[in-house]
Amino acid sequence: GAVVSQHPSWVICKSGTSVKIECRSLDFQATTMFWYRQFPKQSLMLMATSNEGSKATYEQGVEKDKFLINHASLTLSTLTVTSAHPEDSSFYICSASIYSNEKLFFGSGTQLSVL
Amino acid sequence: GESVGLHLPTLSVQEGDNSIINCAYSNSASDYFIWYKQESGKGPQFIIDIRSNMDKRQGQRVTVLLNKTVKHLSLQIAATQPGDSAVYFCAEIPIKAAGNKLTFGGGTRVLVKP
Numbered sequence: 688g689a690v691v692s693q694h695p696s697w698v699i700c701k702s703g704t705s706v707k708i709e710c711r712s713l714d715f716q717a718t719t720m721f722w723y724r725q726f727p728k729q730s731l732m733l734m735a736t737s738n739e740g741s742k743a744t745y746e747q748g749v750e751k752d753k754f755l756i757n758h759a760s761l762t763l764s765t766l767t768v769t770s771a772h773p774e775d776s777s778f779y780i781c782s783a784s785i786y787s788n789e790k791l792f793f794g795s796g797t798q799l800s801v802l
Numbered sequence: 803g804e805s806v807g808l809h810l811p812t813l814s815v816q817e818g819d820n821s822i823i824n825c826a827y828s829n830s831a832s833d834y835f836i837w838y839k840q841e842s843g844k845g846p847q848f849i850i851d852i853r854s855n856m857d858k859r860q861g862q863r864v865t866v867l868l869n870k871t872v873k874h875l876s877l878q879i880a881a882t883q884p885g886d887s888a889v890y891f892c893a894e895i896p897i898k899a900a901g902n903k904l905t906f907g908g909g910t911r912v913l914v915k916p
Contacts, residue, residue, distance in 0.1 A: 693845070721903070730891060730906045731846070780845045782904075790836060791904060793845035 689715045691783050693794025700771055701802055708766045708797045710781030716761035717783035721791070722754075725778040737764040737781075771801040814913045821879040823910045825892035830873060832894040836904070837866060837877045841888045849877070849890075879912075887914045 690713040700706050710720055718739045723731040735756050736744040743756035753775075755767040764783075768775050778798050782791040815821045827835070833854045838846035852859045852866045852875075859866050865878040875892050889911045893904040 691845075730908050732906075733903065736903065778843075782845075790848050790851055792848065793838075796843070796845045798843065 689713075689783075689785055689792045691781065691792045691794045693781055693797055695797060696795060697798040697800075699800045699802065702772055703770055706768045706771055706799060708768075708779055708781075708799075710764045710766070710783070710794050712762045712783045712792075715783075715785045717764075717785070718761060720758060720764040720781055720783045722756060722764070722766050723780045723782070725780060725796075727778075731780060734766075739764075768799065771799070773801045775799065776801045811908070812911045812913065814915060815882050816915050817884060818881055821877075821882045821886065821912055823877045823879075823890050823892075823912065825875040825877075825907050827873050827875060827892070827894055827907075829894060829896050829905070830870075831896050834895040835866070835868060835875050836893045836895075837864075837875075838891045838893060838906075839886075839888045840891065840909075846891060882912070882914050884914050884916065887912055 692711045692713050694709045698706055720737040722734045724734050725731050733746050734749045734754060735746060737756045737758040739758045739761050745751045753769055755769060758764040776799055778796050780796045781794045784791045836851040837849040839849050840846045850861045850864050850866045852868050857868055863880045867876045877890060879886055889909045891909045892907040895904055
């Protein structure tokens, strides 16, 4: 199946710093990628839809200035957590699909810990 | 709002037995359903999918059943193995949704006892 690579797999940062997470589709082009957030023992919560060449679409309650999304190419989307705080500590996951309305392939996730 | 939910938060099963994980969905317009498996510290892994024009679909050791009348989805795992221990999520894509915007259920943790 298609492979989605997410990097880094874990990151520890100081409060107030920014962290960038990358999501790459390795063997296919993805015009749309999705970013999710997951707290321990909870389900995945969609944060935003990343569209290649245009602005991301954020879900209600997600701060777009806090979580910057850039989808500069058909194989790469990045999520930057700006001015991170301890409450931003979470598991962040991206996904992509080859075709619209077909199954999504997920990255391996990034565990962010903000001290 | 509409959502996808699960009946059982935790399921303990003896190795070798069959597992059944249930999911209730409330959006009658949903067209496409997927089951994902998530191991600790990893992203969700696709297991099996089914479209609303089907009642049943089988994969390797897994079967998904869809009952549109009662809006119920289930995942059956045959001869459960220790490697099946994980959290299982059902997810749906409504017909009118753009692209692949998934709504996830709350998840069921499956614990396989040796």
